[in-house]
Amino acid sequence: DQQVKQNSPSLSVQEGRISILNCDYTNSMFDYFLWYKKYPAEGPTFLISISSIKDKNEDGRFTVFLNKSAKHLSLHIVPSQPGDSAVYFCAASASNVNDMRFGAGTRLTVKP
Amino acid sequence: KAGVTQTPRYLIKTRGQQVTLSCSPISGHRSVSWYQQTPGQGLQFLFEYFSETQRNKGNFPGRFSGRQFSNSRSEMNVSTLELGDSALYLCASSLQTGALGELFFGEGSRLTVL
Numbered sequence: 001d002q003q004v005k006q007n008s009p010s011l012s013v014q015e016g017r018i019s020i021l022n023c024d025y026t027n028s029m030f031d032y033f034l035w036y037k038k039y040p041a042e043g044p045t046f047l048i049s050i051s052s053i054k055d056k057n058e059d060g061r062f063t064v065f066l067n068k069s070a071k072h073l074s075l076h077i078v079p080s081q082p083g084d085s086a087v088y089f090c091a092a093s094a095s096n097v098n099d100m101r102f103g104a105g106t107r108l109t110v111k112p
Numbered sequence: 113k114a115g116v117t118q119t120p121r122y123l124i125k126t127r128g129q130q131v132t133l134s135c136s137p138i139s140g141h142r143s144v145s146w147y148q149q150t151p152g153q154g155l156q157f158l159f160e161y162f163s164e165t166q167r168n169k170g171n172f173p174g175r176f177s178g179r180q181f182s183n184s185r186s187e188m189n190v191s192t193l194e195l196g197d198s199a200l201y202l203c204a205s206s207l208q209t210g211a212l213g214e215l216f217f218g219e220g221s222r223l224t225v226l
């Protein structure tokens with residue numbers, strides 16, 4: 001069962017513009033959400049997280065928004081840079097459980 | 113500080129064989145999780161070990177098993193390999209178990225089943 005869904009397999013944006021990656025989840029027990037970034041031939045690396053007590057978390061060019069009522073979160077990257085080109089995975093977990101559920105990933109391409 | 117180390121990086125097996133993959137977590141990390149990555153499926157959770165105990169298990173058949181040793185190193189085993197087991201197997205470690213533990217991933221072991 002796909003409890004975390006990233007419905008866009010790919011996204012292409014121009015350098016300097018905003019990239020918005022979306023993620024939906026179905027399990028209302030999830031209360032911690034993370035985004036991971038993955039380059040080819042490397043393992044995913046942690047990017048940014050948000051707990052369910054917040055609706056926004058910002059770290060430099062990266063901002064994650066959480067809409068609990070819609071069970072939706074998004075990752076905004078602004079301005080986008082060519083080095084941001086990677087596969088981005090959304091992940092979610094419930095408290096005290098480390099079996100994070102991941103989405104299928106969205107491949108972001110930032111064109112110079 | 114060394115990262116998460118997975119061995120072997122690449123391997124090829126035939127149907128019906130079994131395979132063992134190894135993962136050495138970051139020093140001091142006691143939680144090790146295993147994920148399977150296939151195209152279009154993202155990362156599918158296999159299981160998590162903490163202090164040598166399996167804490168959680170994903171929705172995979174019993175052919176997939178794992179264990180953790182006292183030094184936190186972990187192995188996963190897949191028996192009676194099927195073509196569909198071809199995937200990148202990722203190991204991740206974290207300081208603690210629980211939702212607030214960021215996962216640090218290894219580079220993965222790419223398994224091809226012929």
